[in-house]
Amino acid sequence: MTYDHGALSRAADSGPVTETLTGGPPAGGTAMAGLSRLMDRLPATTRHAVPALAYAELRLLLRHPLTLLGPALMTAVLFSHTWEWPQDSFRVITAQMVMEWGVPAFFAANLIGTAARRAGTDELLSTTPVDRAHRTAAACLAALGPFVLAGLFQAVLLGLCLMFQVDLGRTPTVWEMAAGPLCVLGATLLGTATARWAPYRGVPFAVMFLLVGFNYVVYQSSERFLGFLVEFVLWTSPMWTFQEAPGSAFWHAVYLLALGLGAGALAMLRDSAQRGLWLGAGAALVLAAVLSGVWQLP
Amino acid sequence: MIEAAGLVKTYGRGRALDGLTFTVGKGVTGLLGPNGAGKTTLIRMLATVLAPDEGELRLLGRDPAGDRLEIRRRLGYLPQEPGYQRGFTVFEFVDYVAILKEMVERRARHDEVRRVIEEVGLTSVSGKRIRTLSGGMRRRLGIAQTLLGDPELILLDEPTVGLDPEQRLRFRELISHIGQDRAVVLSTHQTEDVAALCNRVVVLKAGRCVFEGTPEEIRALAEGRVWFSAEKSGVLSWRTGDGLFRNIGPAPEGARLAEPTVEDGYLLLLGGTAAEAAA
Numbered sequence: 001m002t003y004d005h006g007a008l009s010r011a012a013d014s015g016p017v018t019e020t021l022t023g024g025p026p027a028g029g030t031a032m033a034g035l036s037r038l039m040d041r042l043p044a045t046t047r048h049a050v051p052a053l054a055y056a057e058l059r060l061l062l063r064h065p066l067t068l069l070g071p072a073l074m075t076a077v078l079f080s081h082t083w084e085w086p087q088d089s090f091r092v093i094t095a096q097m098v099m100e101w102g103v104p105a106f107f108a109a110n111l112i113g114t115a116a117r118r119a120g121t122d123e124l125l126s127t128t129p130v131d132r133a134h135r136t137a138a139a140c141l142a143a144l145g146p147f148v149l150a151g152l153f154q155a156v157l158l159g160l161c162l163m164f165q166v167d168l169g170r171t172p173t174v175w176e177m178a179a180g181p182l183c184v185l186g187a188t189l190l191g192t193a194t195a196r197w198a199p200y201r202g203v204p205f206a207v208m209f210l211l212v213g214f215n216y217v218v219y220q221s222s223e224r225f226l227g228f229l230v231e232f233v234l235w236t237s238p239m240w241t242f243q244e245a246p247g248s249a250f251w252h253a254v255y256l257l258a259l260g261l262g263a264g265a266l267a268m269l270r271d272s273a274q275r276g277l278w279l280g281a282g283a284a285l286v287l288a289a290v291l292s293g294v295w296q297l298p
Numbered sequence: 299m300i301e302a303a304g305l306v307k308t309y310g311r312g313r314a315l316d317g318l319t320f321t322v323g324k325g326v327t328g329l330l331g332p333n334g335a336g337k338t339t340l341i342r343m344l345a346t347v348l349a350p351d352e353g354e355l356r357l358l359g360r361d362p363a364g365d366r367l368e369i370r371r372r373l374g375y376l377p378q379e380p381g382y383q384r385g386f387t388v389f390e391f392v393d394y395v396a397i398l399k400e401m402v403e404r405r406a407r408h409d410e411v412r413r414v415i416e417e418v419g420l421t422s423v424s425g426k427r428i429r430t431l432s433g434g435m436r437r438r439l440g441i442a443q444t445l446l447g448d449p450e451l452i453l454l455d456e457p458t459v460g461l462d463p464e465q466r467l468r469f470r471e472l473i474s475h476i477g478q479d480r481a482v483v484l485s486t487h488q489t490e491d492v493a494a495l496c497n498r499v500v501v502l503k504a505g506r507c508v509f510e511g512t513p514e515e516i517r518a519l520a521e522g523r524v525w526f527s528a529e530k531s532g533v534l535s536w537r538t539g540d541g542l543f544r545n546i547g548p549a550p551e552g553a554r555l556a557e558p559t560v561e562d563g564y565l566l567l568l569g570g571t572a573a574e575a576a577a
Contacts, residue, residue, distance in 0.1 A: 046367075046400060048400075048402045049397055049398070049400050049401075049402050051402075052397045052402045052404070052407075053397045053398070056390075056393070056394050056397055060385070063385075064385075115383040115384070116381075116383060118381075119381035119382055119383045119384065120379055120380065120381025121380060121381045121382060121383055123342075123347060123377045123380075124375065124376070124377050124380050124395075124440075124443070125395070125398060126347060127345045127346055127347060127370055127373060127375045128370060128395065128398035128399050129367055129370045129371050129398070129399060129400050130397065130398040130399070130400060135398075
């Protein structure tokens with residue numbers, strides 16, 4: 001029998017357990033409780049390696065040229081933008097990031113996730129105590145880096161708009177501003193999930209094609225909030241009238257978060273010994289995405 | 299350190315390992331064998347990457363089926379073709395592997411990383427990207443990561459492939475040093491490396507162990523069976539630089555005998571004749 005990666009991680013995870021569950025019922029399915037429960041099941045030293053590994057993955061991710069391309073493209077857009085029309089300016093600071101930053105973030109995470117396989121390091125790394133399941137966990141944690149960076153970018157951008165009294169029509173809500181960073185988070189996690197499940201050439205392009213295609217289709221429909229690139233204000237007739245897009249920005253943010261974390265659960269499902277846990281988490285997140293997806297619509 | 303009995307590994311219809319039995323203790327052990335003999339399969343099995351289909355294997359006194367994690371904590375492994383991720387510097391790569399070896403305390407880990415990098419003589423290039431290193435330096439980098447955490451068992455699969463003579467010399471120096479107080483298993487088909495480095499040799503042929511002993515014992519198999527002649531003769535022969543044929547096999551009466559090498563013994567083993575003679 002071959003020790004496939006999944007089997008390896010399952011066997012490794014079921015190795016000597018130095019700490020047991022702390023007792024008490026599972027904490028109602030919250031993500032943090034699930035993560036805590038999972039972490040408690042791991043051998044102490046292996047468990048403690050995950051944050052250090054996440055930091056290493058974060059450094060790899062943040063200095064990847066494609067990760068840097070996101071803020072570079074956004075900056076280029078900001079400098080080339082005229083800031084003349086409020087609808088247009090509103091779109092730039094709320095939705096622009098989805099494509100300019102989200103797409104490169106997806107490919108960056110995917111390339112980092114498949115780097116060991118492409119370089120032929122997988123065999124070497126598969127014989128270390130901290131196995132691929134933990135590397136995936138670390139990669140998922142590292143996805144918080146681009147998310148925080150994108151959030152900071154948005155905050156600074158909004159601050160500059162307010163400082164220079166840019167006409168945005170109205171001040172965007174935190175949920176509208178969160179859409180971009182949440183898409184960056186989801187894209188990074190989905191890039192990792194794609195790397196874990198189908199680490200083959202061309203697959204990330206196919207996945208991105210599907211995502212963009214889906215977004216394009218729903219953008220043409222009345223349920224445009226189901227997409228990722230959503231404009232919260234509309235160009236309407238008569239021209240230049242500032243009009244709110246129908247739909248809930250709050251539930252759209254929840255929808256994006258659920259989809260993003262769902263991608264993370266999908267990544268974890270690949271190699272984890274606690275498949276049931278991640279299947280359950282994935283199902284809960286799909287349910288959350290469906291409900292918030294419905295509730296966000298007008 | 300390693301006890302293997304009746305190991306079998308099958309790929310489709312072919313048997314990579316066919317009832318392999320051997321033991322390995324402290325020191326440097328050479329795994330010799332032609333291509334396809336099962337060396338890499340065996341090394342991967344010892345590295346807990348593969349499990350045997352049949353047979354018993356104990357690594358560091360433990361069963362790899364149940365105690366894989368514990369074994370991995372005491373193991374260093376260099377695969378035959380270790381790739382290195384683009385963009386890593388020497389230090390970063392070793393540091394990354396150190397984290398995977400559960401070294402979580404940053405300062406202690408960095409000290410350990412610096413130690414192993416120094417041990418393989420790469421300190422001067424520790425900040426350089428791996429892609430800028432020579433083949434020999436990359437091999438040393440591969441060895442550096444095996445030394446992390448001072449493992450009791452180090453497995454090296456064909457570590458001298460592609461090295462120039464000077465690099466091989468440096469490699470031998472390094473392995474002989476690290477093999478002083480631990481078990482090092484070195485898979486190779488370079489008999490010179492075995493003769494120069496190993497205190498024990500296991501010869502594989504078609505997935506079976508056909509010899510287990512010291513380099514001197516394998517060399518002794520060819521004692522009185524290597525000779526020079528003007529004509530081609532023996533089981534194996536080749537023309538040397540001075541125009542004479544160096545022959546290996548039963549020596550004819552009056553033949554000018556030559557001092558055998560480990561390679562001669564190894565070639566005889568592969569031919570099957572020496573094993574019969576030894577028996």
